Amino acid sequence: MEKSNCLKPIAISAYSAVSACGLGNATLLAALLSNTSHLAPLTLFELAFPTQVGEIKLPLPGIASALEIYDSRNSQVALAALNNPEDGIRQAVEQAKKRYGHERIGVVIGTSTSGLYETESAYGVFLETHKMPDDFHFVTKHAYQATARFLQQELGLAGPCYAISTACSSSAKAIATGQRLIAGGVCDAVLVGGADTLCRLTLRGFKSLDLIAEQACRPMDRERNGINIGEAAALLVLEKITPENAHLPRVLSVGESSDAHHMSTPHPEGFGAALAMENALTLAGIKATDVDYLNLHATATRINDQVENTAVYSVLGDQVPCSGTKGITGHTLGAAGALETIIALLALKQQFIPGTAGLRQLEADCRCHVIADPKLNQKLKIAMSNSFGFGGNNACVIVARGEGHA
């Protein structure tokens, strides 16, 4: 078997995000270009402490009655991304079905809490009545693969279908799995991405760790003091590269690593984070100087941003422009890897470098090249996106423009 350190690039035939910025890539792009925060007080449920969140306030589409056992906020948000005609995820999957057959198309979705929001309400009933409500279907609403399985059923697909759940790196790793399933010949196309929605457990859990910011977060700022939770669905259709789709943007690689240090605190020297970036560069067959933009994980906790700065500087030096966009969308947890990969794709498409909303004064010892305000009219070919999760689970995605772009 012929092996090399490089992976084959994979075409991205469609991508779409739903977030606090609104429905579809156009709303996300507008928020990025204006560098406007979409964080606001939570309205979805009661919370005993003040914070801002990236909440989706659109009316969400209903789940078809034949699939109502899958009905959850998580699946509804994913369906909104699937159905948005401007971005064409559903159309791309239908075309892939015609081209390759439904059994050759996989679905791999990252999530940290899946349909937990509904389960929390069910527990409220359970504690009072000692019985779960009749519409409680743990496996199809709450369990990790619920949204992946919903999308598979909704689209009539029959290939591999699973969830990746590695906390905040989940959907970056779903992209890695999609690339491997295609490169290994198991699938011809894979619907990948992430979906995570607001719920009490994550808000109160991060509060218990003293990591929740009361005001809008300030990534990489010297006065940063915590995160804002957001929600999103971000989907991408991956396919083999052919002469017909060679002009489309592509996934070059996803580098993965583990910190082996602590469950909720990153390695102080950022070894794991640096290793994920180095692995991504190796698998893509490119050098640090080839990277035109890095979307940072930049959650805006004291330690995370400091460690990421150390890791980025050690791998990319001080020349690669980087920015963090969680001041716009909030930290969308298991969806963040795919959402921020889409942000990197929008940067490539529009040839701009997003800013870092919330950043006023850069941390004094910050050595990487952090961009505060969006920079237009750039020349970008290759972009990178970092995602780091609990359990010391790290992933770094590299995407590139397709062929034929000046």
Added chain:
Amino acid sequence: MHESARIYIKSAVMCCPEPELLASFNMPCLNVDNNLIPAAIRRRTSMTTRMAITAATKACQQAGVNTALLPSVFASLGGEIQVTDALCRLLPLAEALLSPTQFHNSVHNTTAGYWGILNQCQAASTAIAAVDDTFAMGLLEAYTQLQLAHGDLLLVCYDELWPQYLAPPIGQAACACALVLSTDRQQALGSISVPRIKPIASPLDEHWSALVDAVPAVAALPLLCAINTQQPAVIPLNPKGNIWFTEFESC
């Protein structure tokens, strides 16, 4: 990549706190061994993590692999379901404070995280879930990872006891299965082909199918039985829906 490319099995271990569960399959299995886990980690981890780590540690010892360099795939339907259940019982109380340790121990990759810390392993680790297909998809994920990189890889499939008001009969008993897989055939116990969906040639063992409904990691049992008996066989990897198979051959 050719469909004929094979991945080798270097070791396979079952860990089940109720060994009588598997008695009729003639399958040796271990109990959870807390002595394998240092006290500092033992105190912080759930039974499911200690069970999965027991199976993984024994499988790695048998295979003689360096755990500090080993990529891993953790496949579980419910993961830390008992930790999540305890937290969900607190959430209806608006003022209840959650334990930060319990919160970070509720993520699906908790076992993967502790395994990495325990073994000082910075290699990639993933955590997946796929209901009835969890073992099948775990094996597929492991297979495709190895296809693209030389070496060894740890696959652990596990689920603990579930509260029976969630999704009965899922989780009626706890069980973990660990396999060390490799692209290297030296000292292998056998090899497998790429997992794929095939029409069922003969009916699946009903006793096994029913047991997998209640104890998801038992999905690995037909493969482990084939390894034990060294019989070449077409092995089902999940009990219902589209059935995934792999072809086992002895070495």
